[in-house]
Amino acid sequence: MYSEWFDTTTEYSTMYHEWPRGATFLSFLLSVDQDLAQSAREKACPCGGRLHRANYPRKPRGSAEDLPKDYGYRFSFCCERDGCRKRVTPPSVRFLGRKVYLFAVVVLVSAMRQGPSPRRVRDLSQFFGADRRTIARWQVFWREQIPQTPFWKITRGRLPATAQSSILPRSLVEAFLHGADPCRPWGDLLRFLSPITITGGLPSGFS
Ligand SMILES: [Zn+2]
Numbered sequence: 001m002y003s004e005w006f007d008t009t010t011e012y013s014t015m016y017h018e019w020p021r022g023a024t025f026l027s028f029l030l031s032v033d034q035d036l037a038q039s040a041r042e043k044a045c046p047c048g049g050r051l052h053r054a055n056y057p058r059k060p061r062g063s064a065e066d067l068p069k070d071y072g073y074r075f076s077f078c079c080e081r082d083g084c085r086k087r088v089t090p091p092s093v094r095f096l097g098r099k100v101y102l103f104a105v106v107v108l109v110s111a112m113r114q115g116p117s118p119r120r121v122r123d124l125s126q127f128f129g130a131d132r133r134t135i136a137r138w139q140v141f142w143r144e145q146i147p148q149t150p151f152w153k154i155t156r157g158r159l160p161a162t163a164q165s166s167i168l169p170r171s172l173v174e175a176f177l178h179g180a181d182p183c184r185p186w187g188d189l190l191r192f193l194s195p196i197t198i199t200g201g202l203p204s205g206f207s
Pocket of ligand 1: 046047048080081084086
């Protein structure tokens with residue numbers, strides 16, 4: 001997705017050099033979301049009713065390439081029973097709540113603003129399209145919102161000690177992203193974080 005850009009940034013940390021190539025990575029994330037959606041659908045509604053597809057339209061930003069058409073919506077379901085009609089939206093590795101940028105971009109750009117040699121906001125804005133205020137909001141999100149979530153309180157103990165530190169999301173990126181093939185580790189990282197993408201996954205009032 002961003003490999004051409006990273007190839008030209010010589011001073012940049014090696015951890016992003018293997019950012020997955022566009023189409024393969026995007027298809028891979030889509031397939032993970034399809035699996036998550038399938039699992040949710042098989043569980044059915046708590047009332048016992050079957051779940052019908054009722055996707056939410058989306059127009060995600062942040063990709064340097066054209067997105068596959070399946071990126072035009074987030075998977076979601078609705079109970080078929082009258083009087084219930086409960087909405088079930090499975091976790092996602094592509095969409096983070098109501099944020100319009102791709103989940104991976106919210107993680108990556110935030111991580112790139114951290115560490116010993118943070119990337120300049122201007123460069124990140126230019127490349128990913130997110131403005132200064134949006135990037136600043138993402139920093140607050142990782143610094144102040146995520147540590148308060150039930151998700152983080154429960155799962156941080158499962159991570160290596162270095163990844164439990166306060167520098168989110170960079171510590172997570174460093175913990176997950178290694179090995180020759182970056183596609184799967186990115187999938188693992190986003191899947192690990194996916195509980196924060198569903199209703200109740202983030203503190204109320206936050207988007
Ligand atoms: Zn139901």
